[in-house]
Amino acid sequence: MTEKDFIPVAYTNDKATGVVSYKAPSNIALVKYWGKKDHQIPANPSISFTLDHCATTTEVAYSKLEQAAGDFSFDLFFEGKSKEDFKPKIKTFLNRIEGYLPFLKSYHFIIRTSNSFPHSSGIASSASGMSALALCLMDLERELNPGMTDEYFNKKASFLARLGSGSACRSIEGDIIQWGNHKETQGSSDLYGIKYPYEVHEVFKDFQDTILLVDKGQKQVSSSVGHNLMHDHPFASRRFAQAHENLFKLQSVFEEGNLTEFIKIVESEALTLHAMMMTSMPYFILMKPNTLEIINKIWSFREASNTHICFTLDAGANVHVLYPAKEKDLVIQFIKDELVAYCENGQYICDKIGYGARKL
Numbered sequence: 001m002t003e004k005d006f007i008p009v010a011y012t013n014d015k016a017t018g019v020v021s022y023k024a025p026s027n028i029a030l031v032k033y034w035g036k037k038d039h040q041i042p043a044n045p046s047i048s049f050t051l052d053h054c055a056t057t058t059e060v061a062y063s064k065l066e067q068a069a070g071d072f073s074f075d076l077f078f079e080g081k082s083k084e085d086f087k088p089k090i091k092t093f094l095n096r097i098e099g100y101l102p103f104l105k106s107y108h109f110i111i112r113t114s115n116s117f118p119h120s121s122g123i124a125s126s127a128s129g130m131s132a133l134a135l136c137l138m139d140l141e142r143e144l145n146p147g148m149t150d151e152y153f154n155k156k157a158s159f160l161a162r163l164g165s166g167s168a169c170r171s172i173e174g175d176i177i178q179w180g181n182h183k184e185t186q187g188s189s190d191l192y193g194i195k196y197p198y199e200v201h202e203v204f205k206d207f208q209d210t211i212l213l214v215d216k217g218q219k220q221v222s223s224s225v226g227h228n229l230m231h232d233h234p235f236a237s238r239r240f241a242q243a244h245e246n247l248f249k250l251q252s253v254f255e256e257g258n259l260t261e262f263i264k265i266v267e268s269e270a271l272t273l274h275a276m277m278m279t280s281m282p283y284f285i286l287m288k289p290n291t292l293e294i295i296n297k298i299w300s301f302r303e304a305s306n307t308h309i310c311f312t313l314d315a316g317a318n319v320h321v322l323y324p325a326k327e328k329d330l331v332i333q334f335i336k337d338e339l340v341a342y343c344e345n346g347q348y349i350c351d352k353i354g355y356g357a358r359k360l
């Protein structure tokens with residue numbers, strides 16, 4: 001599909017007012033998206049586990065205006081309170097998607113949104129937030145065009161979410177989502193995320209992700225600054241090639257349930273992401289001393305316990321601890337005994353692989 005396939009022809013129905021609400025999950029990348037081209041096109045393909053517990057719930061109430069306005073008309077409430085400082089990001093999003101949802105200036109929208117995870121926990125809400133909003137707007141488009149298939153609905157929701165925040169396109173469906181052209185993955189696209197199309201071993205079906213909140217402060221590097229660091233980066237082209245290679249290697253890993261190889265790829269991807277930030281100009285260290293303490297503890301415990309615990313990182317200091325469900329009791333005990341001490345206020349979030357957004 002191309003961008004043109006997401007421009008609607010003519011709507012068959014009319015809809016004056018309505019309310020819709022979606023709960024959309026966050027996701028954790030295994031092969032990381034870091035670097036992008038114009039129009040939210042990723043510099044390399046990525047793959048993620050959709051999460052279950054960490055999510056954004058968004059309600060959109062819409063009412064048709066007497067006549068289309070010159071600008072977008074919306075009110076925004078975050079956790080019950082009017083939130084003026086989030087509005088510019090939403091406005092940029094609406095501007096980017098207007099060509100694909102031509103009704104946007106014909107309605108007034110009241111957007112109410114909240115997260116399941118604590119605000120300023122260092123967990124990015126842009127993926128779940130943009131996904132939930134894109135789904136609500138798609139629901140209105142489906143009212144105007146009821147013939148739409150579920151497949152088109154999900155693809156276009158992912159396409160629109162991507163224009164809000166790249167990683168958001170991986171937060172529509174579950175349980176494993178791939179985004180970005182990859183010649184060895186059939187159906188992959190730079191424009192939207194797809195459900196991973198090949199066989200996946202049982203062991204990955206209920207994978208766990210415990211998120212250790214090491215540093216809940218404001219992100220030191222915004223994602224747009226971060227992605228820009230990959231322009232003129234001395235190692236960029238090698239890194240982008242590596243992401244393609246890792247995605248290909250993951251295909252047999254997923255099929256065979258090869259946890260040893262899974263761990264190597266996932267941990268290497270996390271450290272590579274941070275290495276890219278340490279070797280860019282300007283350079284950043286986003287890990288904290290406690291991030292490294294936790295990584296070392298995980299390595300020692302893995303060796304001593306013969307479990308398959310591993311870690312991954314986002315563009316910050318928090319650690320995502322990944323492990324198969326059958327090792328849960330052992331790993332949770334280890335986290336309580338040895339890792340909680342490195343978390344800010346002892347905080348962590350138990351999450352697991354999830355199966356995508358749902359309408360409420």
Ligand code: 2P0
Nearest residue numbers: 029032033165166167223224314315
């Ligand atoms: C990822 N991250 O693949 C990578 C790994 C963070 C580290 O995608 O500018 O918020 O909105 O397209 O999606 C964070 O970047 O960036 C991200 P934008 P986004 O999950």
